[in-house]
Amino acid sequence: MKRILDCITEPSQLSCLTNDELNILAHELREEIISVTAKTGGHVASSLGAIEIIVAVHSLINSPTDKFVFDVGHQAYAHKLLTGRLKNFPTLRSFGGISGFTNPAESKHDVHAAGHASDSLSIALGLAKARAIRGSNEKIVALIGDAGISGGMAFEALNIIGQMQLPLVIILNDNEMSISKNVGALMKHLGALRSSDTYRNTRDATQRRLEAQGKLGSAAVNVGRSMKDSVKQLFLPQSSMMYEQLGIVCTPPLNGHNIEQLRDFLRMALATNGPVLMHVVTHKGEGFAPAIQNPVQFHGVGAYNPQTGEMLPKPAHAPSYTSVFSDALVNEGRNDNTIVAITAAMRGGTGTEAFFHAFPDRSIDVGIAEENAVGMAAGLAIAGMKPVVAIYSTFLQRAFDQIIIDNALINTNVVFAIDRAGLVGADGATHHGVFDIAYLRMIPQLKILAPSNEAELVCALHTALVTPGPVALRYPRGNGWGVDIPSVPQTFEVGKSNTVREGKQVAVLAFGEMVKVALDAADELAKYDVSVRVVDMRWVKPLDEQAILQAAQTQLVVSIEDGVIAGGVGEEVQHVLALHNVHTPSLALGIEDEFVPHGSPADLMKSVGLDAHSVAQRILDAYHATQNVLDGVASPAAHQPTEPAEPTEPTEPTEPIEPIEPHN
Known part of the structure; x- marks a missing residue:
């Protein structure tokens, strides 16, 4: 039997369906999403x-x-299915397939490239202002979660929305969750309201009053008129007070899974001539028991059994960098009671959950508020504590000013634990951690560590905690190498590298995760009689200049990083060579001047030329070019592979399959 969903090619077709048919469609959408994901x-x-x-x-x-503007966009799968992407939905998040977020390059129905939280209201307000300037009459609806609306950017937008009084519908999706449980006073307020009998007792009466007016009317949305007589009599004081003071009409809590009720209120909200906020209560994972029971796990998952919700087994791997960091942070916390862990709605994702359980009095989840997290860390450090701010690379971008002014300028003892550095996989351009080296490297007094494996990460955390001034350590998502974790962490000498493979013809200066790639590439180059030295640089800043100058004694210096080349550490390596008037040919490998799409980490690394084989080929080509300049003899054809050398490190990369957990 053909589904209603199979007949939908444009969302406008939904206007012809009855409430009963829309409920059937919602059921079909739920089944399709579960089946594909x-x-x-x-x-x-x-x-x-x-x-x-x-x-x-x-x-x-x-x-x-x-x-229709989405906040974050990770809740937009139904939107994708209703806007002509049903056929391609099985390619979700795969290389060359459709994105897991809204993306204007993918569909005319996607307003903006969502991926980070709390920006939807600003974008919707911009659209509303442009509409006013043009004199057009299109409708604008923004969907934002209760976690997203607690972010500072959302509050800034609400302030101006109330002032401008432009027609705009804000749907507050209140499900009590970001990824982890929501925190903060606003969340407590919403929780109390959800459980209040007032909602049930007044919902029907409020709807009758709205219907009697026909539309909400200018008196209810004009901030300059008597709100006490209009809005307060219409709506629940406890739900509308904050928004009311801003000049935004607020509905009582609505059942977010009742299509008829949603349409009734939305129809009236769309007819008003000012901003309206619809407070909609939903359940994360609705219609799928395993997701309801464990919404944190099902926020972002790999493959699973659609009947039971059980995660499909994965090959045994080394522990993830996040779990190694988690254990190391707890161990450091046992030995130093001044250590405080801070995260921004990402306790599970950043590995700080264990620290929160072990030391609740020294743990802070600020919600979706990275600026506040980094500013608060400065205050803690000024007071003599040692804050560790654990945030994904892509989200730390939001706190750039606070890193500079509140911390680096006054040289605070703050550690920035930057998870998900490099290419993270299926979440794509909005979540790749490829900019942190470039935006942190230029900040005075800030030191940057890039541990290459899980053992180095443990030592890097310890080093960061005992090194004066702000220190950032960046590490990838996914699994480590399987090396032994030291029981007593080593303290790294600031600005000193570690040579992990000797070679005479080419020197590769590798940063972080790229050390493994460099070692594998060196094994491949050995087949062509090219001897490669590999240096684990450890420190992005300060750089080991002695190691760079020693590398220049070979015939080719190569730097390799999993970040953008523009402003990256490779540029600094070349600057050091130029500063010392060294003319050894050099090659900087990294992410070119482009946004990298979504896909598996292996596919993405290959696509940007940072997998071991591509790196080996690029080095070989550059090396041949230097030989041609030196003696005019060597050419690619002159080098034939010999017996492969014994690998010095494990050569099989491990690839995580779970999606990144984007709270933002």
Whole structure:
């Protein structure tokens, strides 16, 4: 039997369906999402929880003329299925397939490239202002979660939304979750409201008053008029007070899985001439028991059994960098009671959960507020504590100013533990951690460590904690090498590298995860009688200049990093060579001046030329070029492979299959 979903090619078709048919469609969407993500992985719980909201909105607006703005975008799977991407949905998050987030390059119905939280209201307000300037009348709806609306950017937008009084519908998706449990006073307020009998007792009465007015009316949204007489009599004081003071009409909590009720309120909200906030209560993972029972796990998962929700078994691997960091942080906390862990709604993702359990009085989750996390860390350090701020690379970008002014300028003893550095995989351009080297390297007094394996990570954390001033350590997602973890961590000498392989013809200066790639590439180059020295540089800043000058005694100096070349550490290596008037040919490998799409880490590394084989070929080509300059004899054809050399390190890379957990 053909599904309603199979007949939907444009979201405007939903306007012809009855409420009963829309409910059937919502059920079909839920089944499709579970069926596909069971194979591809993805952001399951958040997408299942927002289905009825998305169906209701698309049944009443005319996208893409009308604008539907998503916050984060990881809840938009139903939106993708309703906007012509059903056939391609099985390619979700795969290399060359459709993105896990909204993306204007993928569909005319995607307003912006979502991926980080709390920006939807600013974008919606910009759209509303442009509409006012043009004199057009398109509808604008923004969907934001209760965690996203607690972010500073959202509050900044709410302030101006109330001032401008432009028609705009904000749907607050209140599911009590970001990835981990929500924190903060606003979350407590919403939680108390959800459990209040007032909601049930006043919902029907409020709806009758709205219907009697026909539309919400200018008196209810004009901040300059008497709100005490209009808004306060219409809406629940405890839910509307904050928004009311900003000049935004707020509904009582609505059942986010009741399409009929959602459409009734949304129809009236769309008809008003000012901003309206619809407070919608949903359940993360709705319709799929395993996701409801464990919304944190199902926020971002790999493949799973769609009947039971059980995660499919994965090959045995070395422990993940995140879990190694987690254990190391707890061990450091036992030995030093001044250490404080700070994270931004990412306790599980950053590996700080264990520290939170072991030392609750020295643990702080600030919610989606990275600026606050880094600013608070400065205050703790000033007071003599040793804060460790654990944040994903892509999200630390938000706290750039606080890193510089609040910490580096006054040389605070703060450690920035930067998880998910480099190419993270299926979450794509909005989540790759490829900019942190470039944006941190230029900051005075800030030191940067790039541990190459899990043992080095343990030592790097210890070194960062005992080194004066702000120190950042960056490490990738996924699994380590399988090396032994030291029981007593080593303290690295600041600015000193570690040579892990000797060679005479080419020197590779590798940073972080790229040490493994360099070693594998060196093994491959040995087949062509090219002797390669590999140096684990350890420190991005300060650089080991002596190691760079020693590398220049070979015939080719290569730097390799899993970050952008523009502003990256490779540029600094070449600067050191130029500063010392060294003319040895050099090659800087990294991410070119482009945004990298989504896909498996292996596919992405190959696509940007940073897998071992590609690196070996690029080095070989550059080496041949130097030989041609030196003696005019050597050519690629002159080098034939010999017997392969014994590998000095494990050569099989490990690849994580779970998605990154984007709270933002």
